[in-house]
Amino acid sequence: MSHPSPVRRFFAAIWNAITWLRIASANLLFLALLAILYFALADRAPEPLPAKAALLLDLSGFVVDQKTPVDPLQMLGAASSVPHEVLVRDVTEAIEKAAEDPAVPALVMELDYLVHVSISHVLEIADALEAFRASGKPIIAVGDYFTQPQYLLASYADEVILHPLGTVGIEGYAVYQNYYAELLEKVSVNVHVFRGGKYKSLAEPWLRNDMSPVEKDLTRAWLDDLWREYTGVVEGNRKLAGGTLNNYVEGMAQRLSAGDGDQAKDAQAMGLADRLMSRTEANDYLADLVGARNDDGLYEAVPFEEYLWHRKITGLPHTAPDHIAVITAQGNMLPGEQPPGTVGGDSLAWLINDAMNDDKVRAIVLRVNSPGGSLFAAEVIREQVEAAQEAGLPVVVSMGPMAASGGYYIAAGADQIWALPTTITGSIGVIAAFPTVEELLQRGGIHTDGVGTTSLAGSLRLDRPLNPQLAQSLQSGIDHAYAVFRGIVAEGRGMTLEQVDAVAEGRVWSGADAKEVGLVDALGGLDDAIAAAAELAGIDDYQVDYLDESLTPSQQFLQQMAERLSVESLGLSTTGRSDSVAALVRLAQPLLNIAREIEALQDPRHLYVRCLPCAAYQ
Known part of the structure; x- marks a missing residue:
């Protein structure tokens, strides 16, 4: 095989050096940009909290136990679809601190952008809400439309305010999934399944076109437990008779057909909403309740994440041996x-x-x-x-x-x-x-054919x-x-x-x-x-440490960048x-x-x- 000439090797070396310099320069420029953004945001002094403001529980995205790392470049993308995640412990901690804060006269829930919160997470947040109410401060939930998870959280409020064109979308719990047996048969794919435990249903979607009768019975049992807990909590919070939610769901079509089809009035008549108010009416009502308005004429409120951040940087950390x-x-x-x-x-x-x-x-x-x-x-x-x-x-x-x-x-x-x-x-x-x-x-x-040294090869x-x-x-x-x-x-x-x-x-x-x-x-x-x-x-006397996976210095830098490049800082929408x-x-x-x-x-x-x-x- 022939070797390149000295002249060719010389120009190749020059080209490789230029390529290396170009890539290195681009990387340095990118890191410099990130550093400028980081320190610009880091050096910005936080604005003081208002003298009087409601704690705004404006949950958006998903409530989780652990956040998924987010690349700051995703946050910067013009077509960003980064799902927002909220730590359940941040929610409870903010509520607990606000309960003891004389500058917080009320708690307002605005849950329109909350995609999902599990019933289990709501039960954990509920303890903090009960402590807030015990401090003598009101809790108000206001929304255009309440989904089933949103309403479970809203039911802990002293008052639920619904838009006149809104509704409460409760439907119950279900397990529906796709089954691929016919598809796999049509495309001639064989799925081989081995299991220990006769009810182990993981492979059913690959082997059947429907849920087996046994699996339906077992799944219905724990779904009924969840629904019983949901209805019990809501009916207890709203002081409704047992069976009200089932009647609300099962009788909705008949009630709306017999009436004028007004779903908001139907929810109010069933005891799920206290007031039907437009956004302007709701804002005026909340402003009177809180006793303060901001410069835009809206009721004064501090989002819970901002409130918690302020309390953490101004408060003394709890240290214990x-x-x-x-x-x-x-x-x-x-x-x-x-x-x-x-x-x-x-x-x-x-x-x-x-x-x-x-x-x-x-x-x-x-x-x-x-x-x-x-x-x-x-x-x-x-x-x-x-x-x-x-x-x-x-x-x-x-x-x-x-x-x-x-x-x-x-x-x-x-x-x-x-x-x-x-x-x-x-x-x-x-x-x-x-x-x-x-x-x-x-x-x-x-x-396919061939030979192997053993029968299993x-x-x-x-x-x-x-x-x-x-x-x-x-x-x-x-x-x-x-x-x-x-x-x-x-x-x-x-x-x-x-x-x-x-x-x-x-x-x-x-x-x-x-x-x-x-x-x-x-x-x-x-x-x-x-x-x-x-x-x-x-x-x-102890200190609670939440341990997460160790990050390299560069990973820590990028993660901090992702956290600082928030919606408020850059005016981007990352909730949907x-x-x-x-x-x-x-x-x-x-x-x-x-x-x-x-x-x-x-x-x-x-x-x-x-x-x-x-x-x-x-």
């Missing part, structure tokens, strides 16, 4: 290192290990909000939880909206498990599933039929993994295997029912779990997509669901402890 570490496990479980919002087996185990090696940490609270996922990832986490206990640290689990299958796997051995009545948990079972496409390829005239290829020996091995592996899962639950919960079998088999439970059958110890939120951990550790994009997303949702499910199948042995219907309920 003893610490309780709170570690969040939110999202699908995947092996290895994963970003926040996804449970990485290694990532979470390292956080637990960091807490173990911190001399100040006296107990760990593991906040779980996950439908499970990779069995291997769950085992890595469980082993680290066990190591922390062996090191003398009490471990208490606080279950959020969902702690099912793999979420329960990592919780089972904790010293105590706390759940909310509406937590979805259980789903104790194991499954393996993977597709083969040999028939699809044959239809296109593609055939090449058995995991997607273009070959499932090897019977491999199928037998997989089922044996599933049976063993399920036996391990059952054993972990039995040992952790002090149950016999027979008792575990009675509540396992992949069955899903609400938090309230899980307590009745012994899968959890007590009902309560994160604060209750933290108090329980302190009691187990024998400490009274354009109508055209949203329409396309809705149309593509079934395909997006398939893509997400396939992306989650990353266990090295193809073994999964995951609850699919848990994540599908509305």
Whole structure:
């Protein structure tokens, strides 16, 4: 082979140097721009809070236990569709501080841009709202249209103000999902499923065209628990007779047809709204209630995130010699290192290990909000939880909206498990599933053949039929993994295997029912779990540390940039997509669901402890 001439090599070297300088200059210019933006925002002194102002609970986007990292470039994009996320602990902390603040005479909820908050998160926020009301200050909810999650939160208000053209959109809870058996048959794709636990329904969408009767019965049971809790809370808050919400939903069509079709008046007549007011009327009413207006004539209010930020930078931090570490496990479980919002087996185990090696940490609270996922990832986490206990640290689990299958796997051995009545948990079972496409390829005239050194060599290829020996091995592996899962639950919960079998088999439970059958110890939120951990550790004065994955200096810089490039700073909208994009997303949702499910199948042995219907309920 010939070599380039010296002249050619010389000019190539010059060109490479120019290219390197161009890329380096662009990177330096970009970093300089970020630095200028950062310090411009950082040096700007915060405006003082008004002398009198309502706390504005203007939740938008999604209420979560852990935020997903946001690239600041996404925030700067002209067509940005970055979903806004709100930490539930920020909401409760802001309300608790405002309850003790004489400059805050009232709390106003404006929830029109709240996309979703789980019933479990609302129950945790409710404790702070009750404390605010106990301070003698009113809570008002005002909105154009209340969705079901929005209204649950609004029901804790002393008054609910609805726009005359609005409504209260309550419909109940449901689990509906796509089933692909006919599609897979048409495209000649075979999905092979092995499971431990007769109710483990993860693979039903791949094997059926509908939900099985058994799965319908089991799913309806925990959905009824959630609906019973929802209706009970709303009817109790609004002082309505039992059954009012069911009558509101089931009789709406008949009432509106018999009347004039005014949904706002119907909601008011059913006791769900106190006043029907236009935006101008509502603003005047709130301005009189608060006793102050801003320069634009609007009632004076401070958004809760801004209020909390001011209180944090002006208040003295609580320091104590003893610490309780709170570690969040939110999202699908995947092996290895994963970003926040996804449970990485290694990532979470390292956080637990960091807490173990911190001399100040006296107990760990593991906040779980996950439908499970990779069995291997769950085992890595469980082993680290066990190591922390062996090191003398009490471990208490606080279950959020969902702690099912793999979420329960990592919780089972904790010293105590706390759940909310509406937590979805259980789903104790194991499954393996993977597709083969040999028939699809044959239809296109593609055939697979060859030789291997053993009968199992090449058995995991997607273009070959499932090897019977491999199928037998997989089922044996599933049976063993399920036996391990059952054993972990039995040992952790002090149950016999027979008792575990009675509540396992992949069955899903609400938090309230899980307590009745012994899968959890007590009902309560994160604060209750933290108090329980302190009691187990024998400490009274302690500081709560929320541990997150360690970031490199550059990652920390970019994350701080993303936080500072807020809607107020740049005038950008990050709470939703354009109508055209949203329409396309809705149309593509079934395909997006398939893509997400396939992306989650990353266990090295193809073994999964995951609850699919848990994540599908509305």
